[in-house]
Amino acid sequence: MNSSMLLARNARKYPMNEAVICQGRRVTYKELDELVTRFSHALLNLGIKQEDKVIIFMPNVLEFVVSYFAIQRIGAIVVPVNARFTLSEVEYVAEHAQAKAIIAHEAIFAAVENIENINLKIKSGTKKEGWHDFDELIENATNTPIQCLLNEDDYSTILYTSGTTGKPKGVLFSYRNILAVAHMIAIEMEVKPESRMLLMMPLTHSAPLHLFLMSAVLVGATNVLTPTFTPDLFIDTIEKEKTTHFFGAPVAYLVTASHPRLQTADLSSMKWWVYGGAPLSEKEVRYLQKAFRTDNLTCVYGLTEAGPSGTLLFGHEHKEKAGSIGKRAAFGTEIRIVNDMGEDVLAGEIGEIVLFGEGNMVGYYRDEEATKQAFIGEWLRSGDLARVDEDGYIWIVDRKKDVIISGGVNIYPKEIEDRILQFEGIHEVAVIGVPHPEWGETVKAVFAAKKSIDIEELKAYLSSHLAKYKVPRIYEQVEALPRNASGKILKQQLKVQAITE
Numbered sequence: 001m002n003s004s005m006l007l008a009r010n011a012r013k014y015p016m017n018e019a020v021i022c023q024g025r026r027v028t029y030k031e032l033d034e035l036v037t038r039f040s041h042a043l044l045n046l047g048i049k050q051e052d053k054v055i056i057f058m059p060n061v062l063e064f065v066v067s068y069f070a071i072q073r074i075g076a077i078v079v080p081v082n083a084r085f086t087l088s089e090v091e092y093v094a095e096h097a098q099a100k101a102i103i104a105h106e107a108i109f110a111a112v113e114n115i116e117n118i119n120l121k122i123k124s125g126t127k128k129e130g131w132h133d134f135d136e137l138i139e140n141a142t143n144t145p146i147q148c149l150l151n152e153d154d155y156s157t158i159l160y161t162s163g164t165t166g167k168p169k170g171v172l173f174s175y176r177n178i179l180a181v182a183h184m185i186a187i188e189m190e191v192k193p194e195s196r197m198l199l200m201m202p203l204t205h206s207a208p209l210h211l212f213l214m215s216a217v218l219v220g221a222t223n224v225l226t227p228t229f230t231p232d233l234f235i236d237t238i239e240k241e242k243t244t245h246f247f248g249a250p251v252a253y254l255v256t257a258s259h260p261r262l263q264t265a266d267l268s269s270m271k272w273w274v275y276g277g278a279p280l281s282e283k284e285v286r287y288l289q290k291a292f293r294t295d296n297l298t299c300v301y302g303l304t305e306a307g308p309s310g311t312l313l314f315g316h317e318h319k320e321k322a323g324s325i326g327k328r329a330a331f332g333t334e335i336r337i338v339n340d341m342g343e344d345v346l347a348g349e350i351g352e353i354v355l356f357g358e359g360n361m362v363g364y365y366r367d368e369e370a371t372k373q374a375f376i377g378e379w380l381r382s383g384d385l386a387r388v389d390e391d392g393y394i395w396i397v398d399r400k401k402d403v404i405i406s407g408g409v410n411i412y413p414k415e416i417e418d419r420i421l422q423f424e425g426i427h428e429v430a431v432i433g434v435p436h437p438e439w440g441e442t443v444k445a446v447f448a449a450k451k452s453i454d455i456e457e458l459k460a461y462l463s464s465h466l467a468k469y470k471v472p473r474i475y476e477q478v479e480a481l482p483r484n485a486s487g488k489i490l491k492q493q494l495k496v497q498a499i500t501e
Contacts, residue, residue, distance in 0.1 A: 002175045003156065004073040004148035006217055007033055014193060014220040021241060022062045022225040029220065032065070035138060039070035040146050042137035046101070046120055050075030053097045053158065057090060057112055058105035059083045059227035060203050063124050063134060065213070067103045068203075073148045078157045079170075080204040083108050087115060089168075093160055094118050096366065097170055103134065107227060152176035158365050159206055161304060170365035171206075171304050180358035181307035182214035184331045188312060189245060189272050189298070195221040196269075198243035200229045201252070206304040207276060212247050231256040235265045242269035247300075249277045249487030254284065254427070257291035267292065276300040276308075278488050281421050285322040301325035301396075306380055307359025309333040311394060323418070324393040325386075333357035337386055337394070342376045347388050350397050354379040385412070402491060404433030406441050411470055416443070419465050423458055425449040428481050430489045431472060434498040444474035446481065446494050453477055474498075 010017070011033035019032040027035070048054060054071045056078060058064040064080075071078045079097045081090055083105075094102065094117050102118045106125025113128070115121070124134040152175045160168040185191060197216045201208040203225075216223050224241045226233055229248075234256055237243065253275060256262060273294055280288070280299070289297060295315050302310030310333065313326035321327075329335040336344055337351040345351035360380045363371035374381055385397040397412045404411040413431035420429045426449045433441035447453070455475045462471045482490040 001152060001179060002072065002148055002150045002154070003178070003214070003217070004036075004069060004150075007036060007069050008145075008148075010217065010220040017193060017220050018222045019217075020062050020065050020223050020225060022060070023227070025062055027062060032069075034143055035066045036069040036073055037143050037146055038138045038141040039066055039134075040073040041141040041144070043070060043076070043101075044074055045141070046122075046132070046137075048074060048076050048101060048120070051155065052076045052100040053079050055079045055081050055090070055094060055097070055099045055102040055118070056204075057081050057083065057085075057102055057108065058124075058203075059107060060199055060208075060225040061105055061107075061124075061227050062225070063103075063105055064203055065223070065225070066138075068209075072150075072156060073146055075148065075150055075154070077155050080157070080159060080209065082160070082204045083202060085111070087111055091115060091117050093168065093170075097158055097160075104131075150175065152179060155362065159204070159209075159304060169367060169370060172362040172365045173210075173307070174362055177307055177359050177361060178210050178214055179218075180332050181210050181309045182218045184307075184309055184333070184359070185211045185215040186218055187331045189215075189274070191215045191219050191221055191245065193220040195219070195245055196241060196243045197221060197223050198226075198237060198241070198246040199223055200226045200234065200237075200246070201248055205277075206308045207247055207300070207302075210307055211300075212245065231259040232261070235259070235261050238270060239266050244269055245272040245274065246270065247274040247276065250275050250280045250284065251278070251483065251487040253288050253292070257288055262291055267294075270294070272296065272298060274298045274300055276302070280323070281418050282323040283421055285318055289318070295319075299325060300330075302330070302355075303380075303382055305361045305374060306333070306355045306357065306382075307361070309357055309359040310353075310355060310382075311335060313393075317393075321391075321393045324389075324395050326394060327392040329355070329357075333359065335394075336379065337388060338376070338379075342379075345387075347390065350385050350387050352400060353382040353384045353386050353394070355382060356380070402432075404431075404441050404443055406433070406436070406443065406469065407439040409469055411443060413443075416445070416462070416466065416470055416472065419462060420445060420447060420458070423453070423461055425451050425453060426458075428489070430481055430491055430494055432491055432495050432498065434474065434495065442474065443470070443472040444476070444498060445472040446476045446478060448478055448480050 010029045015030035019029040020027045101120035103122045122132045156175045157173045158170045299313035302308030311326040334356040398414045416431045429447040436442040
């Protein structure tokens with residue numbers, strides 16, 4: 001089985017079901033399959049063949065979905081690239097992935113207009129010299145069926161990591177990896193043909209693409225796409241399209257929670273409010289439950305390299321365990337917490353989360369050493385440090401790379417961040433280690449608040465709740481913390497700024 005076969009099957013099984021709704025266009029599964037077939041022929045005519053890498057540089061639009069399945073239908077490998085990338089970043093991916101073609105969308109075309117290290121270039125919208133026209137290629141192509149004979153162990157996709165600590169790595173997936181996590185979401189979150197997925201988070205990221213778009217296609221559900229995210233568009237789309245499932249980074253929920261329209265919005269169609277990609281504190285969970293008038297917030301924990309797959313914390317568990325990532329691994333996945341020797345730690349002890357399942361990546365593309373370091377046998381290292389409580393629930397302590405070592409003592413920033421977020425007025429924070437001539441590192445807190453914060457009051461508050469060595473020595477209030485497209489705070493950027501100041 002492969003993605004192309006799934007789409008073709010649903011075109012036969014659910015021909016009149018809406019497959020994609022986007023910007024006023026409503027496309028059935030039969031119509032989507034025909035568009036994919038035509039574009040597949042166009043790519044073949046342009047010389048794209050099996051195992052060629054093709055970049056998709058698009059926001060969440062119909063053309064992205066057509067391109068994604070068309071590339072796979074001819075056995076080529078999809079390389080979705082973050083729509084916020086600059087020209088140099090796209091060129092890096094193109095060179096590293098050895099891409100043969102790029103398909104760009106009109107809305108963000110300016111960023112890649114002058115790309116030079118790819119010869120075959122396609123764009124949507126108005127025609128541009130040196131670029132093939134997306135719509136014209138489809139219009140002039142045949143609709144003769146193409147049978148994709150790839151199996152589950154063939155390569156499907158290369159997704160590039162956000163590169164928060166260095167150059168992005170290419171995560172190589174087989175069809176088995178992607179179908180495994182799509183099945184997982186369909187089972188865990190009751191995705192059915194009548195479900196309506198709201199896809200506002202970038203499809204260039206693993207969770208929106210593999211978990212939600214692909215689980216919808218797996219069962220013949222509807223995908224409602226928007227190319228951008230705003231609170232107004234979020235509310236409008238739910239009300240108009242009666243969506244049932246939404247996955248978002250915590251920041252998407254948090255910025256919407258304060259919107260005055262939310263209190264009177266009709267959210268009754270929504271069955272699954274899913275968040276992931278960054279942690280939510282217990283205080284934030286309570287705030288969101290009240291704002292969205294729901295007890296069905298669901299946390300998904302995982303990492304791109306795992307498909308993604310990992311653990312789940314369901315709505316009913318938030319009452320007692322908000323802030324945890326759950327007590328069991330998702331369907332088809334196993335989880336352990338181990339020490340540096342790969343041995344299971346005891347309850348209450350801190351260790352690294354490792355994952356096993358068919359969602360785990362094939363490896364990092366063209367990086368054997370990084371691939372080797374990412375695994376303990378067949379178990380994928382997460383880089384996340386965690387402990388298990390007396391009830392079996394898992395609590396993230398911190399990222400392994402973010403642990404601060406001051407005077408030989410390990411300090412876990414997340415514990416401090418969670419406490420700072422309890423201070424009135426502060427709504428986001430990052431705690432980092434900065435160089436210190438005697439202690440090696442000292443603790444710095446960078447935070448954003450709606451009002452000016454009295455640092456001495458904050459220090460006094462923290463001193464009453466944290467051991468002295470955990471209380472930050474340095475504080476900086478900013479308007480907003482830097483984040484990547486996934487909503488993750490860019491701590492490395494803050495560290496570099498602290499060193500150069």
